[in-house]
Amino acid sequence: MEGAGLGADxxxxxxxxxxxxxxxxxxxxxxxxxEPFCVGAGxxxxxxxxxxxxxxxxxxxxxxxxxxxxxxxxLARGSERxxxxxxxxxxxxxxxxxxxxxxxxxxxxxxxxxxxxxxxxMAQPCYRHPDRETGVSCSSCGRPICPxxxxxxxxxxRCPECANQRTRVTRGVAGAGGExxxxxxxxxxxxxxxxxxxxxxxxxGSGGLSSVGGGVVNDFGxxxxxxxxxxxxxxxxxxxxxxxxxxxAFNMFLLFILGRMLEPAIGTPRxxxxxxxxLLAGAFGALALTDPLQTTVGASGAVFGLLGATVIIARxxxxxxxxxxxxxxxxxxxxxxxxxxxxxxxxxxxxLAGGLVCAAVIFAGERGRLGPRAxxxxxxxxxxxxxxxxxxxxxxx
Numbered sequence: 001m002e003g004a005g006l007g008a009d010x011x012x013x014x015x016x017x018x019x020x021x022x023x024x025x026x027x028x029x030x031x032x033x034x035e036p037f038c039v040g041a042g043x044x045x046x047x048x049x050x051x052x053x054x055x056x057x058x059x060x061x062x063x064x065x066x067x068x069x070x071x072x073x074x075l076a077r078g079s080e081r082x083x084x085x086x087x088x089x090x091x092x093x094x095x096x097x098x099x100x101x102x103x104x105x106x107x108x109x110x111x112x113x114x115x116x117x118x119x120x121x122m123a124q125p126c127y128r129h130p131d132r133e134t135g136v137s138c139s140s141c142g143r144p145i146c147p148x149x150x151x152x153x154x155x156x157x158r159c160p161e162c163a164n165q166r167t168r169v170t171r172g173v174a175g176a177g178g179e180x181x182x183x184x185x186x187x188x189x190x191x192x193x194x195x196x197x198x199x200x201x202x203x204x205g206s207g208g209l210s211s212v213g214g215g216v217v218n219d220f221g222x223x224x225x226x227x228x229x230x231x232x233x234x235x236x237x238x239x240x241x242x243x244x245x246x247x248x249a250f251n252m253f254l255l256f257i258l259g260r261m262l263e264p265a266i267g268t269p270r271x272x273x274x275x276x277x278x279l280l281a282g283a284f285g286a287l288a289l290t291d292p293l294q295t296t297v298g299a300s301g302a303v304f305g306l307l308g309a310t311v312i313i314a315r316x317x318x319x320x321x322x323x324x325x326x327x328x329x330x331x332x333x334x335x336x337x338x339x340x341x342x343x344x345x346x347x348x349x350x351x352l353a354g355g356l357v358c359a360a361v362i363f364a365g366e367r368g369r370l371g372p373r374a375x376x377x378x379x380x381x382x383x384x385x386x387x388x389x390x391x392x393x394x395x396x397x
Contacts, residue, residue, distance in 0.1 A: 127368050128145075128159075133146075139155050140162035141161075191255055191256060194299055197216075197242075198248045217297060218295070220234060221297045222297065223292070224292030227394065235283045235287075238295075239299050239302060241298070254306075255299065258303070259306070262309065262313070269379065270362060273358070273386070277385040284350050284389045284390075285301065286346045287346070288350070296347060298347070300344070300348055301350055304330075305354050307355070309362075311326045312360065313362060316367070317366075330352075354386075358385055361378050365378045
């Protein structure tokens with residue numbers, strides 16, 4: 001009985017050992033089959049380490065963005081493996097460094113303007129607020145504008161000046177011939193007044209074809225001795241009379257060209273103020289440098305002021321080609337002024353000086369140097385130039 005009991009105990013022990021072997025990680029392996037996991041110094045394989053890592057993740061956060069613990073561990077392994085491979089490949093590091101370099105200036109320009117979001121665009125100061133940097137430019141004139149100056153339109157952000165200009169849509173043949181009267185109303189009105197005055201000269205008996213004379217010119221032409229006697233209206237009326245057909249034709253041609261360019265660009269109020277200020281400044285110069293007994297007529301002083309102002313404003317807005325062409329025309333007319341006879345040098349130079357001063361104020365306002373309320377300041381300075389010129393003309397007569 002004791003031998004049978006010992007045998008049964010031995011068989012039961014062997015059965016327990018077999019079950020333990022089956023439950024062990026290395027159980028049921030064939031001879032020569034490689035170990036699936038390597039055992040570390042602590043006696044635990046990589047599978048057990050991964051299982052422990054998963055349990056740690058679940059213990060900290062059971063659900064990481066909907067990923068299971070095993071998925072998080074696999075992602076961590078992949079990131080670690082990618083970091084090792086990136087560190088082993090110096091070429092990839094150099095390529096990444098190239099992508100982080102600052103692009104050259106030409107690479108950040110499109111059609112001569114900074115690309116929105118580039119370092120060059122972000123370095124641009126607002127044209128009205130120089131202390132504010134912006135990466136947005138007006139879709140019409142291209143000047144940089146800060147959020148305060150932006151006006152949303154169907155064609156993009158625009159600056160305050162361009163936003164106030166109405167976009168006109170024309171159909172049919174009218175669109176091919178130009179924008180019509182309302183594109184530059186003051187220009188056409190001034191041309192009409194000059195032509196009416198010229199027809200009045202013809203009806204007055206002088207013929208209006210060759211020289212100064214006739215009842216209209218004698219009664220309304222600019223003459224120092226008459227202004228000194230209190231006929232101040234001659235300061236203005238003399239600028240609408242002309243000494244012949246070529247005189248009025250040339251002045252009206254320039255007025256037509258310059259007015260259709262300048263009036264839509266700066267607006268009718270500033271254009272009219274600029275014309276009047278140049279006219280009065282031309283009268284001031286003519287009375288200062290002309291014999292008081294000599295009569296002066298012509299819109300040349302006002303036209304010279306418009307010409308000089310157009311050059312300044314075009315240059316300030318980046319229209320260098322137009323500014324260069326008009327600058328050459330200005331120099332040509334100045335040469336003609338000093339080279340030809342019977343030309344009012346004082347009238348031309350005075351009108352040019354008045355136009356340049358007004359244009360400089362408009363340019364300063366567009367650059368933001370006159371503060372946020374630049375427009376009223378510009379008009380006030382233009383009116384001041386006209387008033388000083390009028391008082392000066394009366395004083396020197």
